[in-house]
Amino acid sequence: MRRTYLGEFEEVVLLMVAILDGEAYGVTVSQALEEHTGRVVTFGTVHNTLIRLEEKGFVSSQLGGATNERGGRRKRIFQVTALGSRALQEIQQLRHELWQMMPPTKLRLTGL
């Protein structure tokens, strides 16, 4: 099985793009991050990650949706590609399998 290279932060951002479903761009992604994970990150970091995801082929983007509050500038809307959603699923799958393999006693010991 081909390993998908996704960093932890990349994975979270990719999830956010999937959640926002067609509404994902710099501002919304960083707001969603703040809202759902409590992480406060700079724009630079978010943009950087989005562009890297695009380079890896997990998201695609297009320009559109200029609004007044942006001073008439367009935004770059990101969408999860097929490759991206498969990568997310694979990660989910892998995690699930790994959880299954964990002995039940272990879980108890660590206070779960």
Add this chain to the structure above:
Amino acid sequence: MVGAGFTSAHFHQGTCLLGIIMKPHLKPPRWAERLLTFFCAPHLLEEVQGDLHERFERQVLLFGVKIARRQYAWNVLSFIRPFALKRKPNPYPTTFLYSPTMLRNYLKIALRNLAKNTVYSFINIGGLAVGMAVAMLIGLWIYDELSYDKYHQNYDRLAQVMQHQTFNGHKGTESSIPMPLVNELRTKYGSDFKHLAMATWQGARILSYEEKKITRSGNYMDVDMPRMLSLKMLKGNYDGLKELNSVILSASTAKSLFGATDPMGKIMKLENKMDVKVTGVYEDLPFNTSFRDLKFIAPWKLYVSSQKWVQRAFDENQWGNNSFQLFAQIADNAVVRQSDMTKLSAKIKNVKWDKVDAEEKKFKAEIFLHPMSDWHLRSNWEEGVKTGGFIQYVWLFAIVGGFVLLLACINFMNLSTARSEKRAKEVGIRKAVGSIRAQLINQFFSESYLVVAFAYVGAILFILVLLPWFNEVSGKKMVFPWAEPTFWLISLGFIFITGLLAGSYPALYLSSFQPIRVLKGTFKAGRFAAVPRKVLVVIQFTVSVTLITGTIIVYRQIQHTKNRPMGYDTNGLITMEMMSPEFYGKYDVLRTELKNKGAIVEMAESSSPLTGVHSNNGGFSWPGKDPSLHADFATIWVTHDFGKTVGWQFKEGRDFSRQFSTDTTAIVINEAAVKFMGIKDPVGKVVQWGDDKDAEYFTIVGVIKDMLMESPYEPVKQTIYFMGYENVNWMTLKLNPNKSASESIAKIEATYKKIIPSAPFSYKFVNDEFGKKFVSEERIGKLAGGFAILAILISCLGLFGLASFTAEQRTKEIGVRKVLGASVFHLWGLLSKDFVVLVIISCFIATPIAYYYLNDWLQDYKYHTNISWWVFALAGVGALAITLLTVSYQSIKAALMNPVKSLKTE
């Protein structure tokens, strides 16, 4: 309290809201926005800006302007990372910049451009070539000065042992030391020195072999000296001087004395009295060494045994007789640095003071080492502190050379920037047909490099032509360093830097023009585009005016000193050194015969030549003398007729006379001596020399006007002239003014050949000898003058170019003015005014600079001229006149143009 706080906060928020509504331009920090547009890649800019703005607006609503602005700035900074900086690659294939075809084309265009504007090309290349040539010449000269004495392998470890002594409150420095010093150093500090070598003073002496007689400068030195100087022995070895009666000769001396035969082991005569065996031949020392005139070396021991007074100084361990030189090579064990010499100097400081008697202790003799590396360039002391020396001139000329070069570079830049505006259209067209920026940059750079390369070739040609002249003026023997890789490396570096500097403005600025604006004709150079050019012109003329002022003042100083009253008449005086025993005891015969023949008017003998004082003595006293005064006088022994020969000018009393048999104890003193002694009515006073028991007494019979014998820049020293026939070494002859000099000299030579057949006949004119005291100042004057002329020339070339450029640019304006009735004179004023103003500004800047440095320079001379205002006025007016001449050609040409023609252009 709480209430107040609340209201203020509320009020604050209110203004914020109001701000948003009332002032829609409430903006994030401008610097942050600018920064972002500056660094962010263009293809990302829009979305990033949009996101930041959206966020900003929200933040303003949520937290207020202040926080929102801070957040904005912080977010902008967070974008400084590779992804945002990286530009999107150009979708078109990259142009290969260095394709041979294009390079050939650049070269062709550059050559065509040069050929099209011959005047500009000439000014550019010629000016730059002259500037480079000057810089290179000065560079060669500095290199030569700095490599002085480096011929000796032990350069770092050699030193002369010298001393400071304090007389009458002034600390003086001298290289003469007493004889016992050498043994004292050897026994006490033997481990610090590898070699110590005594020597006397280098001077011309007669060498003879069979019938051949030559006069060569040489010295008596200790056995180790050849080894210390690392002489290259062509024959024999370093131990050649171990035998008492031996001599080693330089190759050139050996050749002129022995011709082709092998000199080794031959017995020859030294000073016409000593038989010595040649035990070695060494390669002549090169021209840039302190010992370059050391043409033979005889053993020091031979000198000691052949001179009674020296033998006595040796036998009696005379610490008070400072008449010899001592050279030292410090021990090998330490890593040699300047500080080692200084440390050792401090160690041996009191070696003499500890030994001298109580009477001499008051002179506070301090022995120290003067390292060879300082001999040539740093040999001036003031009150016991080294104050530099020739090194100042080395720096001065380095700066001047740098400036001349700078002037040439400024021309180059000025002309290229001035002209570049004309080429804006060309840039537009080139861009329109598909040139990319890098190609334009290449093109402009290739043009500037072509000019620099031409100039460099020109500079080398200049140097080849100028080098012989420069060698003569600067008193050097330099050759062009063809085989020196460092020279070529420096040259390459220099070409690179000049080309880059001169070409960068057109290359980088012009290539950034937008073709549409240039071709539409809306492009115009800014109002301040000419400012840098003007500043550069001001710099140029400041340098030139400073140099002109400097030259005038150096020449005035020389003239001032040359006009100094000499106190005697140098005309028709010839002098010769009595170099062999045969000279002595022939005084009367010579004098009568020469006078009878009418070759001379008078002759005399003296212990010093007219152009120097060879002995100074202390220990004099007289009635009313201040006991603390160290009575040190220049002491000169002369024969009866000396005064008549040189033309003494008596203030009081009389000359020595044969009519008074008591004149053997008579003395004549100069005015400086009267002042120094502080006595009134000196004639008839008795002066005592020496201590009470073996004192000698002399009566003053006359006072003469100060006779200038030593440096013309120093006050004349207090001098006593004794009457004597024994310790005289120089003959002075006053030629018969009614006959030609050559005729008289022929007669004198014949007489000498008859009376003193064993000595070579060699004489010198006192005038020439005196003139030699001005050599270094005249050299500086000549060099400064040369550089000033070059600086002015280069500046004027630049000005000429600029003037023609402005005249050309304003062709239409001039046409319109003429049509409206402006006169030629008016137009000439209009066009010249700008430059004249610049030159006047330069004069105002140059005057204080020149005053400061020249005043400083003049202070080094005790006898010096004053800087008067007219020198500056002259330099300023001169510069102005030259400027007007240069500019007028162009401005009058422009003003005379037919307006119909000039208005029809384009």
